[in-house]
Amino acid sequence: MTSTSTPTAAIPTPSLATFRRIVVKVGSSLLVDQTKGELKRAWLEALADDLASLHAAGKDVLVVSSGSIALGRTVLKLPRGPLKLADSQAAAAVGQIALARSWSEVLGARGITAGQILVTLNDTEERQRYLNARETIGRLLDMRAVPVINENDTVATSEIRYGDNDRLAARVATMASADCLILLSDVDGLYTAPPHLDPKAELVQVVPRVTFEIESMAGGAASEFSRGGMQTKIEAAKIATTGGTHMVIADGRVEHPVQRVADGGRCTWFLTPSNPVTARKKWIAGSLEARGTIHVDDGAAKALMGGASLLPAGVTRVEGAFARGDCVVLRSAGGAEIGRGLVAYDAGEAAQLIGINTREIEAILGMPGQAWLVHRDDMVLAGE
Numbered sequence: 522m523t524s525t526s527t528p529t530a531a532i533p534t535p536s537l538a539t540f541r542r543i544v545v546k547v548g549s550s551l552l553v554d555q556t557k558g559e560l561k562r563a564w565l566e567a568l569a570d571d572l573a574s575l576h577a578a579g580k581d582v583l584v585v586s587s588g589s590i591a592l593g594r595t596v597l598k599l600p601r602g603p604l605k606l607a608d609s610q611a612a613a614a615v616g617q618i619a620l621a622r623s624w625s626e627v628l629g630a631r632g633i634t635a636g637q638i639l640v641t642l643n644d645t646e647e648r649q650r651y652l653n654a655r656e657t658i659g660r661l662l663d664m665r666a667v668p669v670i671n672e673n674d675t676v677a678t679s680e681i682r683y684g685d686n687d688r689l690a691a692r693v694a695t696m697a698s699a700d701c702l703i704l705l706s707d708v709d710g711l712y713t714a715p716p717h718l719d720p721k722a723e724l725v726q727v728v729p730r731v732t733f734e735i736e737s738m739a740g741g742a743a744s745e746f747s748r749g750g751m752q753t754k755i756e757a758a759k760i761a762t763t764g765g766t767h768m769v770i771a772d773g774r775v776e777h778p779v780q781r782v783a784d785g786g787r788c789t790w791f792l793t794p795s796n797p798v799t800a801r802k803k804w805i806a807g808s809l810e811a812r813g814t815i816h817v818d819d820g821a822a823k824a825l826m827g828g829a830s831l832l833p834a835g836v837t838r839v840e841g842a843f844a845r846g847d848c849v850v851l852r853s854a855g856g857a858e859i860g861r862g863l864v865a866y867d868a869g870e871a872a873q874l875i876g877i878n879t880r881e882i883e884a885i886l887g888m889p890g891q892a893w894l895v896h897r898d899d900m901v902l903a904g905e
C-alpha cells in the first residue's frame with residue numbers, strides 16, 4: 522500500500538446534523554460483556570442518551586441490534602466457540618426477548634417508544650415482503666417510534682440468512698431510505714493494513730468509493746461474539762453507498778459513541794454519490810421487468826409531473842396480471858409511457874379501484890388500504 526493511495530482527510534466528511542434518517546448498528550461484542558455473557562447496561566444507557574438526542578433533534582432513528590445469540594447462549598449455558606445452527610437458533614429465541622426488553626426499557630425511559638422488527642433475508646430481497654417491511658418501518662417512524670431490528674435468527678436457516686448484522690443493517694438502511702448508517706464496532710474504522718500487525722497502519726478517514734484497493738485493506742477477522750469482521754463491513758458499505766446511504770464505521774467501545782461521531786471523532790466515512798431516492802429510482806427504472814400497465818387521465822398525468830403519487834381517481838384502465846410490489850408502466854391517455862413504478866395493489870384490486878375516490882377504498886376492498894396506487898417515492902417518470 523503506497524501512501525498516495527490512501528484517501529486523505531482533504532475530502533470533507535459529512536456532519537451528522539445534516540441527516541434526517543439515521544440507522545445505528547450495534548454489534549454483540551459492544552452490547553454483551555464477553556466474560557459474563559450479560560448485557561452492558563451502563564453502556565447501553567449512554568448510547569440511548571445519544572439516540573434520544575438525535576430523536577429530539579427531529580431525526581428518524583432506527584437501531585439494528587445484535588446480541589440475541591450472545592445473550593441466549595449464556596442463559597442456556599451453551600459452550601464457548603462456534604455454535605451449530607440449531608443451537609444458535611435456540612440461543613437467539615431466548616436472547617431476543619431480553620434484548621428487545623432492554624431496548625424498550627432504555628428508550629422508554631427517555632420517552633421514546635421502541636418497536637421490534639425481526640427480518641429474514643427474504644423480507645429484504647423479495648419485493649412484496651420488502652414493501653411490507655418498508656411500510657411497517659415507515660409507519661413506526663411516522664409515529665416517532667424507533668424500530669429495533671435484528672435478523673429473525675430463530676427461523677432463518679443457513680442458506681437464507683444474512684448471518685451478520687452489518688450487511689443486514691445496510692439493507693435495512695437502503696430499504697428505509699436512510700441517508701446515514703453508523704456501524705458501531707470494536708474498531709474505530711478501516712485501516713490501510715491490519716493495525717495489530719502493521720505499526721504503520723493508518724486510519725482511512727474518508728472512502729469516496731469502495732474500490733478493489735479498499736476491499737483488499739479489509740482483513741477477515743471476526744471474533745466468537747461478533748460475526749462481522751472488516752470484510753462484512755466493506756460489503757455493507759457497498760450495499761449502503763450504492764443504495765444512496767452514507768456509512769460510517771466508528772468505535773463503539775467508548776461511552777456515547779454516536780455523540781463522538783457527531784463531534785467529529787475518529788472514524789471512517791464511506792460516501793455515496795447518490796441519495797436514497799435517486800438510487801431507488803434507478804433500480805425501479807433499470808432493473809425491474811414491468812408486469813402490467815396502468816393508464817391514467819390527463820389530470821393525473823399532470824399531477825404526477827408535479828410530484829404527486831398516483832391516486833385511484835386518475836386511473837382509467839389497468840392491464841396485466843401484476844402482484845402488489847410489481848413494477849408497472851404508467852401510460853398517458855395518448856398511450857405514451859410517462860413513467861414506471863411499484864404498484865401498491867394487485868391487478869384484481871387495482872381494477873376495482875379505477876376512477877374511485879380515495880375515501881371509497883376501504884368500502885370497496887373491505888379493508889383499509891393505501892391511498893395511492895403508486896407512491897411518489899416508488900415511481901420514476903420518463904426523463905427523470
Ligand code: GLU
Nearest residue numbers: 587588589590685686748
Ligand atoms: N443476529 C445475531 C444476533 O443478534 C448477530 C449477528 C451479528 O453479530 O452480526 O445475535
